[in-house]
Amino acid sequence: MIIDRLFNEVEKNGNVCVGLDSHLDYIPVNLKEKYQDIDEVLFKYNKEIIDKTCDLVPVYKLQIAYYEAYGIKGLLGYKKTIEYLRSIKKITIGDIKRGDISSTAEMYAKAHFEGEFEVDFITLNPYLGFDTLTPFLKYIESGEKGVFVLLRTSNPGAKDIQYLKVSPKDEYLYYIVGDKLNEIGTKYRGSCGYSSIGAVVGGTHVDEAKEIRNRYKNMFFLIPGYGHQGATGKDVSLYLNNGNGGVINSSRGIITAYKNYEDGNQRFADYARKAVLEMREDIQSESGV
Numbered sequence: 651m652i653i654d655r656l657f658n659e660v661e662k663n664g665n666v667c668v669g670l671d672s673h674l675d676y677i678p679v680n681l682k683e684k685y686q687d688i689d690e691v692l693f694k695y696n697k698e699i700i701d702k703t704c705d706l707v708p709v710y711k712l713q714i715a716y717y718e719a720y721g722i723k724g725l726l727g728y729k730k731t732i733e734y735l736r737s738i739k740k741i742t743i744g745d746i747k748r749g750d751i752s753s754t755a756e757m758y759a760k761a762h763f764e765g766e767f768e769v770d771f772i773t774l775n776p777y778l779g780f781d782t783l784t785p786f787l788k789y790i791e792s793g794e795k796g797v798f799v800l801l802r803t804s805n806p807g808a809k810d811i812q813y814l815k816v817s818p819k820d821e822y823l824y825y826i827v828g829d830k831l832n833e834i835g836t837k838y839r840g841s842c843g844y845s846s847i848g849a850v851v852g853g854t855h856v857d858e859a860k861e862i863r864n865r866y867k868n869m870f871f872l873i874p875g876y877g878h879q880g881a882t883g884k885d886v887s888l889y890l891n892n893g894n895g896g897v898i899n900s901s902r903g904i905i906t907a908y909k910n911y912e913d914g915n916q917r918f919a920d921y922a923r924k925a926v927l928e929m930r931e932d933i934q935s936e937s938g939v
């Protein structure tokens with residue numbers, strides 16, 4: 651199952667998920683001048699970073715907004731990047747955060763689990779209701795695909811809705827979502843013990859982090875918020891379990907690390923590697939593995 655593959659990759663390579671949020675403003679000028687088409691600029695930038703980091707990380711996450719924003723050529727850059735990652739057998743997460751009525755969700759599933767934009771995992775937004783998840787289940791059942799469903803997000807506004815106390819137990823809304831995901835996910839557990847239905851939990855919120863980890867023992871977490879949003883190795887390790895059970899995303903902290911160095915423009919991928927190594931060490935030292 652895909653979750654076993656991810657679990658094994660984490661055992662081998664640690665927990666860092668490189669976020670390829672490739673805004674054109676993040677890309678060195680010399681690289682942008684070298685290629686005419688946006689898809690090539692995006693792909694070449696991503697490829698250099700991938701080639702310099704792929705021996706250190708288990709997974710890459712592409713936030714699709716950074717590609718959609720550049721129209722068809724941007725999406726071509728997305729496609730080329732995920733195809734490349736899959737060709738070198740790296741696991742891919744399409745951060746698409748979809749959630750819609752089931753007839754539409756069916757098309758989202760087809761769009762991102764088949765064809766030109768096919769990835770291994772996608773992110774979903776469950777706050778339109780649990781029926782929106784149903785069309786994805788047949789792909790998860792095949793063993794080849796997985797999802798990370800938003801549970802408690804990393805932004806400050808997570809508290810506006812996700813932390814509302816709801817009846818009958820007067821618990822936070824995110825626990826209602828988590829309990830349901832846990833229940834649905836039971837059927838899709840791999841031999842590693844985790845389910846291919848995982849959850850997104852922001853590393854920026856540490857209150858109840860331990861309770862979330864304990865309550866959802868079989869749930870694998872995608873943990874954003876490290877670095878630029880302020881989460882530290884100590885914060886994110888609260889969501890791990892013996893050094894596994896989650897991957898920690900950093901996007902700007904890795905792909906724009908080069909901006910802190912004089913020779914960064916020429917060596918952006920070397921500095922991405924350096925940022926990954928430092929992040930990996932930070933997490934490992936805090937999670938005690």
Ligand SMILES: O=c1ccn([C@@H]2O[C@H](COP(=O)(O)O)[C@@H](O)[C@H]2O)c(=O)[nH]1
Nearest residue numbers: 713803804805852874878879900901902
């Ligand atoms: O709760 C969430 C869910 C998703 N994200 C995404 O993760 C990255 C974070 O980027 P950084 O540059 O490392 O801050 C980005 O793609 C978000 O859309 C999140 O931040 N929080």
